[in-house]
Amino acid sequence: MRDPSRRPRFLLVQAFTLPPGSPNRYRDDGGTKEANLMNHAAVAPLLADIDWDLHPGPIAPHGDWPVETREEFAVAGVARLPIVRQACESGQYDAIVLLGGGDPGYPEAREIGRRHRIPVTANAHAQMHVAMTLGNRFSIIDISETHNAHMAELVVRYRMTQGLASIRNIDFPLPRPAHRGRPTLRGEAEAHARGEPSGMLEAAEAAALAALEEDGAEVILLGCSGAFWLQGPLQARLAERGWDVPVLEGYRCAIELARLMVNLGVDASGITFPGDPPAHRRRKRIA
Structure with missing residues (x-):
């Protein structure tokens, strides 16, 4: 249970980072987390009363270009999961926000978050x-x-x-x-x-x-x-x-949904994301 006297702390995780020198960059990265957060000017009011860190995401495992295909989304999603797991295990964060419009790795990241009772949200x-x-x-x-x-x-x-x-x-x-x-x-x-x-x-x-x-x-x-x-x-x-x-x-919706979950003291359902092993074993599940 989060101490209500403490400001919540979020980790924002980018979907990937293009390797240095990539000719396919479409924006310049800066030296601060604010400069590196693509939509900072718009999301700053939502982050004003929380502490937050920005993870650049994994170096793009599929190549030196942005993701667009199913294969690339899948590979990028898998590469992002260790970052989510490490953040959850650190005990430093109250919520994790996955950036990127195509939500790479989101269901799996949400399963990891559920094990640690940490809400995970994503753009789409x-x-x-x-x-x-x-x-x-x-x-x-x-x-x-x-x-x-x-x-x-x-x-x-x-x-x-x-x-x-x-x-x-x-x-x-x-x-x-x-x-x-x-x-x-x-x-x-x-x-x-x-x-x-x-x-x-x-x-x-x-x-x-x-x-x-x-x-x-x-x-x-x-x-x-x-x-x-x-x-x-x-x-x-x-x-x-x-x-x-x-x-x-997407950025604002994902951040605001994470804020809502933290304020309500809830995260994903343990039935939607069962534990390992699950606490209960239902005889029937409807898709």
Whole structure:
């Protein structure tokens, strides 16, 4: 049981770190945890009253590019589990937040956290659950065909198919060898910050409008954490068009869900994630 007089302490774990010199970086890392946390300006208010550390994640085990395929998500997820296990065993943290829009290693990390009674949250899972408290159906604005396929599988895994209106592809993928010579999301956030036009923002606005007008979406989610910067301008553009709908982004949802679990003093169900060995052995389980 956490001492209520002590500030909670969170560990934020990035999905992976690209090796030094990788040509596929799409942002510059800084020397502080604040500079290294991609969405720090937006999440800072949520972290103001807690102590937190940032783990850079494992050096990308699949190559020197961001993850997008099922194989890459699986490999990155396995590589992240020892970090989660070590953090849980250290006894230093009240919650662990897994960063990265595709949630690599999340169910397994949650099982580890449950053994130590430490809540573990992740971006896509948190976004979908928050979305279903705000509306009846959500659409995911995502970055590429391959990433879309992974997100669709997460919707099924998280039992959110009844809430999904659509996954809309804006086709601004992550910089990686497979997309060499075509537009990616590299530099789009910086261009928008400089007041320059952004094709990615234009595509996201068109996709969100189609989701609202054609698919029946009531909440908009951003599928890739690399698209975090779209949340504010996309929310504003939809409001200008008269659409009063939430636009959610993964880092904030995952951090806020972790805060909620810590404040409630709960973590994952011991039936959903049985112990080893389990305390009870039920004769029947319904999927």
